Amino acid sequence: MKLSQGVEWSVHCAVLLAQGPPGTVASRRTLAGFYGLPEAYLAKHLKSLVRSGVLHATSGPRGGFRLARPAAEITVLDVVEAVEGEASAFVCTEIRQRGVCAIPAEQCVRRCTVDRIMQDADDAWRESLRGRTIGEIARGLSPEVRERSRGYLAENRPA
Amino acid sequence: MKLSQGVEWSVHCAVLLAQGPPGTVASRRTLAGFYGLPEAYLAKHLKSLVRSGVLHATSGPRGGFRLARPAAEITVLDVVEAVEGEASAFVCTEIRQRGVCAIPAEQCVRRCTVDRIMQDADDAWRESLRGRTIGEIARGLSPEVRERSRGYLAENRPA
């Protein structure tokens, strides 16, 4: 089990946008350049963030990406689910109903215990990410870093 | 992000072994037949469980797999980590140290906040799985299921 690399990129990009003034817009070139990431591939993930309603995109000059909501209302889970999907990591295939000792469906009134345990763990994981917001991360960065980020965003702000 | 299918199979197989008397041995053919799983592929995962010290394997006739410890001392996390590995799902590549605004290494005394949040979530996931044991699952099954499992294990017990 391994998370997509796009998760790290997406969270950092969202945090970068959150460091600027509300409504800050940055093109994918600007975002990719800040972290030294491949621009074309990063675009794929940014597109997912737009589809999920985390970011808002505008075309043309002066266009780019901006946060769709205040940073304090965007959880890390929102970003992760935008990239990885909302599906649980564990999918129960009901193997207890297969094989020579298959349990009849009428005896399967209770959910598979293994499934329940795995889903509980998945819920704990998501709950942990749901409690952290992009705004919280941006606010916790050192003043030097925030200042440098704001400067870069202002420089590369579309005319 | 998707967990390997072997996780479900492995947990169920461990629970099946836990339903029999302590020291119950079952060959991979017996285990695969019980759930209607492809024997050859299941063997791959059972091998991982042996490497991780969850199961103990013996060769030859009357051989097979048995739990390496009492079922109450085997956590679901033990089984999951045996199949999926102990590595965290998130790997921080320190992208803050790359790009045009790279933060110098000397300013990176604190761990990357994003990394810490992702690791916290990963820890919560693992902690949830660490709290559940194979024995607990086996004990919670209905008497009918347990009886049927014990019967199957006794029938296919190596002579």
Place this chain on the structure above:
DNA sequence: GTTTCAATACTCGGATAGCCGTTGTCCGAGTGTTCGGGG
């Protein structure tokens, strides 16, 4: 000087190849049984 319009340059979005890991399968090494032969 003001208005209009067309060319422009920059943006995002979808469609298209490449590589690594999970999936799936096979055959070989090792071991306890067991059956036959000899004492």
Place this chain on the structure above:
DNA sequence: CCCCGAACACTCGGACAACGGCTATCCGAGTATTGAAAC
């Protein structure tokens, strides 16, 4: 009847293909700018 040995059958272990998804990239559609030309 008991002992010995060799063949056997059954087990696990590691090595070898095939598919799917993440990785990586490109080009096309759309839009605000901007500059010049006409009024």
